[in-house]
């Protein structure tokens with residue numbers, strides 16, 4: 599054998615051994631007591647509790663290349679903290695959730711407010727008594743406000759459907775104009791269906807506040823993590839008992855991991871390989887744009903009900919009150935979930951609830967597999983509700 603062929607043989611053998619070792623490590627069965635699918639707020643809360651309270655090992659499987667799920671944020675080249683998946687303003691009435699999260703972050707005292715673009719210019723949103731003055735001529739606004747206050751009382755929260763169903767002509771007319779200017783096309787775009795197909799609870803959820811205060815939320819606790827949500831979530835995961843595998847789908851690794859308990863915050867239909875069909879979701883496309891101007895709009899959120907395809911523009915620098923001479927704005931375009939984009943909103947329809955119930959029945963038959971979170975429960979949770987659900991599930995599983 600010549601020297602050259604000896605070298606070639608040695609290199610080939612080494613390559614074979616290296617390949618075999620790689621295949622062995624890739625396919626070897628891993629054991630972890632607790633596996634969590636999804637590094638969103640739900641999964642992260644569960645991981646934090648198991649590692650810090652129960653002091654057991656946790657492996658998190660996350661298909662995206664970052665932690666935080668939909669609350670993920672990052673600093674862009676303008677020095678602005680951008681909430682990649684849309685505006686997230688924290689609001690809660692639960693002292694338990696507020697105290698829990700406050701262990702991992704200080705809060706920037708942000709009180710969310712929004713405007714809505716109308717044919718009369720930008721008006722306060724959600725609708726309050728200022729909106730009525732901005733949207734209607736003086737005489738009608740006074741009559742409308744007087745009737746609202748006489749019927750419901752100052753400080754009350756009602757819904758547009760309360761007014762639509764009223765027998766009073768002034769209340770009905772006011773409701774009609776507000777519905778056309780602010781709700782109708784927004785709802786059609788957001789849900790991608792005719793307005794009469796939208797579940798009435800979705801429209802009833804949009805409040806009208808009989809007050810002159812512009813706050814979007816009335817919850818006791820409000821704010822935004824002072825250094826962003828990603829920093830908060832990083833702190834929650836700061837325990838050597840927690841291992842995170844990013845850019846990894848559960849479907850690709852499930853046969854290779856042994857566990858005692860599995861907590862699944864991905865979409866429940868994927869876990870069962872869509873055996874009863876796919877759960878429908880609404881998705882969004884975010885067009886994130888950097889602009890060479892100090893400010894783009896008057897506040898963080900402006901709704902555009904009557905724009906042909908966009909629903910909201912979000913100017914991120916308002917959220918943490920970041921001062922720069924440039925700005926970053928994301929424009930939101932609702933779209934169907936088609937399997938290539940993200941699942942954002944479960945769609946509230948009886949047939950979807952029935953489909954989810956079938957998966958839930960399958961889930962109930964499994965031992966030591968728990969579904970939770972927005973996608974696991976197929977339920978619209980705000981952040982506080984997602985955290986509370988994870989804390990409750992932890993208590994139920996580990997403290998019984």
Ligand SMILES: Cc1cc2nc3c(=O)[nH]c(=O)nc-3n(C[C@H](O)[C@H](O)[C@H](O)COP(=O)(O)OP(=O)(O)OC[C@H]3O[C@@H](n4cnc5c(N)ncnc54)[C@H](O)[C@@H]3O)c2cc1C
Nearest residue numbers: 636638639640661667668684686687848864971972980981
């Ligand atoms: C546009 C928008 C704006 C919102 N604004 C607010 C707000 O202002 N205030 C508020 O309180 N709430 C808001 N929310 C709700 C908030 O985002 C949720 O409450 C919260 O993110 C729920 O966390 P989660 O962990 O349940 O879900 P997610 O954040 O969706 O996390 C689930 C994670 O699981 C991963 N995953 C899914 N399937 C798999 C799989 N098969 N394998 C591996 N990983 C998988 C996903 O990639 C994701 O990271 C908003 C939601 C949206 C969509």
